[in-house]
Amino acid sequence: MDGTIITPVVAPTPAEGALPAPGVLRRVLGHPGLVAGMVLLGLCVAMALLAPLLAPYDPYAQDLNQRLIPPVWFEKGSWAHPLGTDNLGRDYLARTLYGARISLLIGLSAMLISGLIGTTLGLVAGYLGGRVDLFVNFIITARLAMPVVLVALAVVAMIGGSLLVVILTLGLLKWDRFAVVMRSATMQVRALDYVAAAEAAGASRLRVLAGEILPNVFPHLIVVATVEAGSAILEAALSFLGLGVQPPLPSWGLMIAEAKSFMFFSFWLIAIPGTALAALVLGINMVGDGLRDVFAPEGRA
Amino acid sequence: MLAYAAKRLALAILVALFVSAVAFALLRLSGDPALAIAGEGARQADIELVRKTYGLDRPLIVQYLDWLCTIARGDLGQSLYFRTDVSGLVADKLPVTFWIGGLSILFALALSIPLGVLAAVFAGTSIDRAALAIAVVGQALPTFFFALVLMMLFSINLRWLPVSGSDTWAHFVMPTIALGYYVTPPMMRLVRAGMIEVLGSDYIRTARAKGLSGTSVVFKHGLRNAVVPVVALAAVQLGYLLGGSIVIETIFALDGLGYLAYQSITHKDFPVTQAVLLLLSLIYVLLTLAADLLNAFLDPRIRVS
Numbered sequence: 001m002d003g004t005i006i007t008p009v010v011a012p013t014p015a016e017g018a019l020p021a022p023g024v025l026r027r028v029l030g031h032p033g034l035v036a037g038m039v040l041l042g043l044c045v046a047m048a049l050l051a052p053l054l055a056p057y058d059p060y061a062q063d064l065n066q067r068l069i070p071p072v073w074f075e076k077g078s079w080a081h082p083l084g085t086d087n088l089g090r091d092y093l094a095r096t097l098y099g100a101r102i103s104l105l106i107g108l109s110a111m112l113i114s115g116l117i118g119t120t121l122g123l124v125a126g127y128l129g130g131r132v133d134l135f136v137n138f139i140i141t142a143r144l145a146m147p148v149v150l151v152a153l154a155v156v157a158m159i160g161g162s163l164l165v166v167i168l169t170l171g172l173l174k175w176d177r178f179a180v181v182m183r184s185a186t187m188q189v190r191a192l193d194y195v196a197a198a199e200a201a202g203a204s205r206l207r208v209l210a211g212e213i214l215p216n217v218f219p220h221l222i223v224v225a226t227v228e229a230g231s232a233i234l235e236a237a238l239s240f241l242g243l244g245v246q247p248p249l250p251s252w253g254l255m256i257a258e259a260k261s262f263m264f265f266s267f268w269l270i271a272i273p274g275t276a277l278a279a280l281v282l283g284i285n286m287v288g289d290g291l292r293d294v295f296a297p298e299g300r301a
Numbered sequence: 302m303l304a305y306a307a308k309r310l311a312l313a314i315l316v317a318l319f320v321s322a323v324a325f326a327l328l329r330l331s332g333d334p335a336l337a338i339a340g341e342g343a344r345q346a347d348i349e350l351v352r353k354t355y356g357l358d359r360p361l362i363v364q365y366l367d368w369l370c371t372i373a374r375g376d377l378g379q380s381l382y383f384r385t386d387v388s389g390l391v392a393d394k395l396p397v398t399f400w401i402g403g404l405s406i407l408f409a410l411a412l413s414i415p416l417g418v419l420a421a422v423f424a425g426t427s428i429d430r431a432a433l434a435i436a437v438v439g440q441a442l443p444t445f446f447f448a449l450v451l452m453m454l455f456s457i458n459l460r461w462l463p464v465s466g467s468d469t470w471a472h473f474v475m476p477t478i479a480l481g482y483y484v485t486p487p488m489m490r491l492v493r494a495g496m497i498e499v500l501g502s503d504y505i506r507t508a509r510a511k512g513l514s515g516t517s518v519v520f521k522h523g524l525r526n527a528v529v530p531v532v533a534l535a536a537v538q539l540g541y542l543l544g545g546s547i548v549i550e551t552i553f554a555l556d557g558l559g560y561l562a563y564q565s566i567t568h569k570d571f572p573v574t575q576a577v578l579l580l581l582s583l584i585y586v587l588l589t590l591a592a593d594l595l596n597a598f599l600d601p602r603i604r605v606s
Contacts, residue, residue: 141312141589142319145582147544150562154574157566158331233443237548240445241563256446267453274446282441289437 027294034290040283044276048100055094056082059250063089071268083272086255087262092269095250096276102251103280106167107232113171115225118178123217125179126186127209133183140179148173149237156243166244170231181224185217192216219295227288230281252277305597313590320582321372324575325365331571337381372579382570390561391576397467397557401476401550402542406535408481409488414528416485417492421527422519424497432493436486444545448479448552465554476549483545484538491534495527529599536592540585 028034047054066089070077077084083092125136152169159165189195190213198212236253238244245251247258252273259269328334335352336343343351352358356367371378377387420432455462455475466472499505500523508518543558550559558577565573 138312138315138319142316142323145316145320145540145585145589146323146578147541147547147581147585149544149547150574150578150581153547153563153566154327154571154578157569236443237445241548241551243566253443253445256449260449263449263453264457270446270449270453274443274449277443277446278438278441281443282438285437285440 024294028290031290031294033286034294037283037286037288037290040279041287042283044100044104044280044283047097048104051094051097051101055091055097057091057094059090059094059098060248061090065089068262068266068269070266071272074268084266084268086258086269092272095255096252096272099250099252099255099273099276100280102163102245102249103232103235103277104229106163106170106235106245107229107284109167110170110174110231110235111225111228113168114173114175114228114231115178115221117172118175118224119182119221121175122179122182123186123209123213126183127190127205127213129187129190136179136183140176140183143173143176148234152234152238153241153243156238161238161242161244161246163245163249166235166238170234174228174231174234177228178221178224181220182217185220186213189213189216219291222295223288223292226284226291230284230288233277233281236277302597306594309590309593309597313586317583317586320586321369321579322365324579324582325368327578328571328575329361331569377576377579378572380565380570380573382565382568383573387572387576390573391558391580394556394558394561395580397555398543398546398550398559401473401480401546401555401557402539404473404477405481405484405542406539408477409485409538410531410535412481413485413488414492414524414531417489417531418496418519418524420489420493421496421500424493429493432489436489439482439486442482444479444483445548445552447482448475448549451475451479452552465552467553467555467557472553472555476546476553476555480542480545480549484542488531488534488538491531492527495530496523499523499527530596533592533596536588536595540581540588543581543584 063085066081066085067087069081069085071084071092072079072082074084081091081093083096086092086095121136121139125133152173155169156165195208195212198208203211235244236251236256239251239253240257242257245254247254255273256270259266259273263270333348335348335355335357338355339348339351356364359367375388377391379385380387380390383390416432416435420429423429452464452475456464462471462474463469496519500519505518505522508522513522546555546557547559547562549555550557551563554560558580562574562577565571565577
C-alpha cells in the first residue's frame with residue numbers, strides 16, 4: 001500500500017526502497033496519513049487530558065432553564081454554551097470533552113487486557129507449534145465464531161453495566177487480532193538464524209521468547225495495539241444500546257442514545273458526539289495504517 | 302484436497318461443540334433454571350421437586366449432552382418473555398436477517414470491486430487516494446451514528462424512506478447501506494491489493510503484448526483472478542454482518558434475529574439469547590468452512606501447507 005492514505009493534496013512520497021536508509025523520524029514525517037492521524041489522535045488525547053481546564057462548566061451540572069440550547073453557529077445559539085446544551089441543560093462542550101476521557105480510558109484498558117491475552121497466546125502458539133499451536137488455533141476460531149456484540153450485551157445484561165464491566169468484557173473478548181498477528185509474526189521469526197543460535201547457546205524457552213522473539217515481533221504488536229484502541233467504538237455501541245456505561249457518565253455512545261428522542265429537532269446532539277467518536281477512530285486507524293507502512297511494511301495487505 | 306477438507310471439517314465440528322457449550326453455560330450462569338420454572342415465591346420443596354422432574358440434579362456434563370440431543374431435534378426451549386417456543390420464534394425472524402445480510406454483502410461487493418479496481422489501475426494517483434479515503438472513513442464511522450445520519454437525511458429531511466419497520470423493500474434500503482458500508486473497506490483493500498499483484502504479473506504483460514485492449518486485460522484477465530479471495534472474505538464478512546445486525550436492526554426496528562436478540566437481552570429472556578447466539582455462531586462456522594474449502598479448491602498451495 002502506498003504511504004499516502006487520505007490527504008490528496010500532498011504529493012506521494014517516493015518509493016521507500018529508493019531512500020538511502022532514512023531515519024524513523026523522517027519516514028514518520030514523510031507519511032502524510034500518519035501525520036494527519038497523529039494530529040487527530042493528539043487532539044482527542046489533549047481533549048481528554050485538558051478537559052477540566054477547557055470545559056466551561058461541570059459536565060454533570062443540570063440547569064433546567066437552559067435546556068436544548070443550540071450550538072453557537074445556529075441563530076439561537078450563544079457563546080455561553082458554544083456547543084449548546086442537552087435535554088437536562090448540561091453543557092454539551094463540557095460533556096463532549098469529558099467523553100474523550102471515557103472513550104480513551106476504555107479503548108486503552110481493553111487494549112491492554114486483550115493485548116496481554118492475545119500476545120501470550122500468539123507467541124506461545126507461534127514458537128512452540130505442534131499441538132499447542134493447534135489448540136490456540138482452535139481457541140481463536142471458536143472465539144471468532146461468536147459475535148462480540150451479542151456476547152458482550154448478554155454479559156453486561158447479566159452482571160450489570162459499569163465502566164469496569166465494560167472494560168473487562170471487551171478486554172476478554174477482543175484478543176483475537178493480537179493472537180492471529182502475533183502467531184504468524186512469531187512463526188516467521190522463529191525460523192531465523194539468531195533464534196536457532198540462542199537455542200544452541202542453551203537459552204531457555206522463556207529467554208528465547210522474551211529476549212529474541214518478542215523484540216523482533218514488537219513492530220507488529222504496536223500496529224495491532226494501535227488499531228485495537230479503536231475498541232472505544234464498541235463501548236460506544238454498547239452504551240448506545242443501553243448496556244454499557246451508565247448515565248450520567250458522559251460517554252459519547254450514551255450521549256447519542258440520550259439524544260435519540262430529540263434527533264428530529266436537535267440533530268446536533270447526535271452529530272457532535274458522533275463526529276468526535278468518528279474522528280477518534282479515524283485518527284487511531286490512520287496512525288495504525290501509517291505505523292504499519294513505516295515499521296512493518298512486509299505485513300501490510 | 303480430501304485430507305484438507307476432513308481436517309477443516311473436524312475443526313468446524315469442534316468449534317460448533319465449543320460454541321454450544323458456551324451457549325449452554327450462558328443460560329446456566331444467568332440463573333437457576335429450576336427457580337425459573339417453579340416461578341417466583343415457590344417453596345423450597347417445590348423447587349427441589351422441579352429439579353428432580355426436569356433432571357436438573359444430574360451432573361452438568363450429562364445435562365449438557367441431554368440438551369445437545371434436544372436442540373438437535375430442533376427444540377430450543379420456551380421463551381420466558383414471548384411465551385412461545387423459541388424455535389418457532391427464531392425461524393420467524395431468520396428470513397429478515399438473511400435478507401439484510403445478503404443485501405448488505407451485495408451492496409459491499411458492488412461498491413468495493415469497482416473502487417478497488419479503480420484504485421489498483423490508477424495506483425498512486427489521486428483516484429487511488431480518494432478510493433482509500435472512502436475506505437478509511439468507512440472504517441472509522443460508527444455504524445449506529447451513520448445509521449442515524451442516514452435516517453435524518455432520507456427519512457426526515459427528504460422524506461424518501463420510512464424511518465423504521467420491516468414491511469416493504471423501502472424499509473431495507475438504509476439498513477443495507479449502513480451495514481454494507483461497514484464491511485466495504487476490508488474488501489476494497491483486498492481487491493486493490495489483489496489487482497495490483499495480478500496486474501504486475503507476467504501473464505498480464507503477455508496479454509498486453511498480444512495487443513489486447515486495456516479493459517479486456519483488466520477485467521477478463523485481471524479481475525477474474527483477483528476476485529477469488531474477495532468472495533471468500535465476503536463469506537466471512539457475512540458472518541460479521543449477522544453479528545453487527547443487532548445494532549442496525551435495533552435502530553431501524555427491523556424485525557429480525559438481531560432485534561430479537563436485543564429484546565431478549567433487555568427482557569432477560571436468556572433461552573432466546575442462547576438460541577440466537579447458537580444460530581449466529583453456527584452460521585459463521587458454516588460460512589468460514591465454505592470459504593476455506595472454496596479457497597483451497599481454487600488455490601492448491603493452501604491444501605498442502
